[in-house]
Amino acid sequence: MVVSQKKWALVYKQEYNWAAIFDMDGTLIDNTPYHFKSWQVLFKKHNLGELSKQTYYSEISGVPIMTTLKRLFGADQDEASLKELLNEKEEFYRKEYAPYVVAINGLESFLSEMKSDGVKMAMATSATFEDIDFILNKIPIRGDFDEIVNTSMVNRPKPNPDIFLKAAEKLNMPPERCVVFEDSLAGIKAANDAGMKVVAITTAHNANNLHPVDLVINDYTELTPHKLAQLFKKDEDERESA
Template sequence: MKKLAAIFDMDGTLIDNNAYHFLAYQQLFKTHRLPELSQQTFNEQLSGVPGLTGLHHLLDGRFKEDEVKAMFEEKNENYKKVYAPYIKPINGLERFLAELKDAGVKMAVATSASHGNVDFVFGHLNIRQYFDAIVDNTGLTHGKPDPEIFLKAAAQLNMEPANCVVFEDSISGVKAANSAGMKVVAITTTHKAGELKPVNLLINDYADIDINKLTALFDDKDE
């Protein structure tokens, strides 16, 4: 088997947590007497992008920069409190990660989340050992849908983009993976299948995929 790499988004991809982010943002907006946040606005403007950047755009200059940063930290604390009792990996994830590791597939996490939120997730799940690299939003110049984060992850794995497959749940993440020239497996935790395109494979959870289905995505590249 040729050398491959699998790059995983985190929120909505390793864990099904976007509903809890949404609840935390709703609480934030209520506390600060902002207009009610709709599910559509959350999905389109906050899901899959760096949270602080998304919040800045959504608030559109109504608060000073330091106020927005403080509000974002408040939102993160809300999120951790509501999600901590329920955090678990998406069905089939641990089995799939172990299978990839046994097959020699390099793996990375590439997430728009903060370093603190990454530590929160990996502090509750026993899966950190599967990943050769973890890239969060620290030091990123451009967030998704720009491909920067996935190209950075591929570089840390010492892999060519064409030999990488990205696992994503968000529209912006799918766009970023395509722009990076990588294969894309989309998981339907956050969006309906028809909203996630173009992709190479759609899954409901990791029970829908194994190493054979993964390597089949690269058959047209075999030498």
Template structure:
């Protein structure tokens, strides 16, 4: 079978694994120690899928020095990994879907706001490394999500035009960034409802019924 005419770009958190409840628990504990009671709405709208420096200043009510960001980030991420490790697993149907993409020679990438440690944690535990051609994180771009930079960088590395890319995302920031990159968008509803993750071309709750043929159909207009 020939190579697909399109490429697929995945977010990681909430898209490859349903880990956002554990990120939320870790952030609640992190901010509680600092006198801020984080709500789920705060998390979904201002933290999920967004680089840490974008929300520390907002919720701590002060400018956080650049040298402190790495230390604060690792404190929270270490807590997240401890909370999630006993429960880590891929989203239903993911591995079968990745096999379809591999069998059809469809180019694949990850475009994530996750830290390098969290990415390695997930990829190692779930043995996901062989399934992806490229991985792009926020250290490789000037602006994180909701800017389109990370998706455009992934398309560039995959040598595929943005309009020939499909992005699978679960967060508001990611959906906005993918649309700004002029890519097809599949909303996966692990963290938010399909009605709020707009605009999108398709919405799914997992990968059980997602096929390469359905993705190809997004380009048939």
């Protein structure tokens, strides 16, 4: 039987009736070592002691910079002082990372394929808009995203689910039809609490430490839109058989 092009298009769109939401740092680019180094420099300069990788990954990674600065320097610090500390940390990070900015292997092709297949996509990141522009001005993927959301647009930062729920709202997609790409423990918790599927990438943690998630990848060459669609099809099959 020959299926018309119009009918096939309708079937194809129905299969991909879900959305993808991407964190940025450590998820689209492998910049975690540079953020870690910039925090180490800030700790040393302001006599905060040594910053270990364990502390960075468990308490700082994935959390908005201003939230961490308030915790470290006191919530009673005036906004201007905190902003100065933020700029100090970020200027060092950008200077160190600028020569090495590159997308994680396979990302650009994967995003292009997702967009071509009609998958709605958003970026939801704890990064500042300055940092978002710093990355997207170097990697030509801005046009792949239908929406860009950052912490300034929600009341509660990661590990709360607000930022992912806001992204889903902007994409006009229910949370249970969204899959989140994350590298941080805070982000994974936020995605799970939002009721979304989770794909973890191993830029910051070993696969064994990334849970609970639906899928773990090392880079985007391991993924296709069809493979992601299977995460949602599994739920549909289970509902039908119940």
